[in-house]
Amino acid sequence: MRLIKILFFISLAVLFINFTSNQNNKPTVFMVGDSTVKNGKGDGAGGLWGWGDYIGQFLDTTKVNIENHALGGTSSRTFQDKGLWTVVLNKLKKGDYVLIQFGHNDDGAINDSLRARGTIKGIGNETQEIDNILTKKHEIVHSYGWYIQKIIQEAKSKGAIPIVCSPIPRNDWKNGKVPRNNTSYGLWAKQIAEKEKVTFIDLNDKMAIEMEKLGETKITGTYFYKRDHTHTSAKGAVLAASVIINELKISKNSLKKYILENHKIVFPPKKKVFLIGDSTMANNDNPDAVGWGVVFSTYCDTTRIEVINKARGGRSTRTFDYEGLWNEVKNELQPGNFILIQFGHNDAGAVDKEKLRGSLKGNGDETQQVIRPDGTKEIVHTFGWYLEKFIREAKEKGAIPIVLSQTPRNEWPNDKAERRTETYNKWSQDVANKEGAYYIDLNQIMALKYEALGKEKVKTYFPKDHTHTDFEGAKLNALTAAESIKKLKECDLKNFIEL
Known part of the structure; x- marks a missing residue:
């Protein structure tokens, strides 16, 4: 028995050594560059990704290793000055590959107190001697081409295979075209690659061609963000990586x-935001009664978050719960999801007559038994009780609830837009505060907007009745909800709002 155990452990050791040896013998694809190659820690923070985060999904990683050493904010100069290139150089072995892309930050100031990362333009041997204000060191600054050539030559000295890429294009458009950098960094990268007889990929031009095929409208907000013309989303990073692969x-x-041959791209999972409420939020398939939830995704970064509108016309907190609609939503909730909750319009209905959708007024624990038409008994609770249930059960699933007061009706008591300050607004806020949920008084905010617009203008938003808006009215409600979320200081959903 002892001999069998010894042989077993020897076998495991041999397997481990073979595995380690195979890993070490595999060539490694190293990447050096700026934030367009790897943004931040390469974890998609802020929804920003570099192409180096995805290029490995196009390659057979059973045969090659992938190491992305790019660092945001660096230029060809500072990547080396910070010792980042030395780290890669010390790891290089014969047969490894080095993908090189710099340029976005080389255009900065050569010497300042902020970043001091610029290089001399061109590929010449001219230098500039400085006392670096930022690092407090004496330094000799070279040209962009000089730094790229240094990386290439040192990689080749280790038997590695350099591949030079021109910088990805920025999301700038002129007359339907994306400007190229073929007279600056793209050109200089090409000239150095040709001089050193290494592979050059004109990523700038080839990616710009693909962007132009898709068009500015589709590119902006999907492949690049509206707020940022330099850094790509996951889809933009994959587009850049696919261009490199096609050129290779x-x-x-x-x-x-x-x-x-048959790669499969796996995108990071999106966060989800669920909407629950009544017809003022729901998709009612009626152009004269458009819920604001239909338009809400317009103001969200849908490359990172999915908007799921579960609101249903005619529902109150009570009927949304009684009909099992809440359970359907609850069963879909995952940790980190958001849920927007807005009820009130239908909760004021009769408790035991007609549509059987009214809830008891207030936030108390009182109940009322109702006999339904089929003879079954229903215990009806207060408006606040149902809201509290939704909030608590959402939080139990790890979701983040945000309560909104109901949208105002097109009613003008005393020449003021309708408010429910002492009833549903107050009850919603009290429950949200009690349960530690975020609260937005959409009723009050929209009422102020309506008053600023005036009765006649607001009337155009309500073609059907005094409760439901058309598309333009829904758009205003959705925009206001998005603006209000953006102001919630500690709520992460604000980071997914794009106004």
């Missing part, structure tokens, strides 16, 4: 033999 396929570079 038609090159003579040996890295192309590791490209997968």
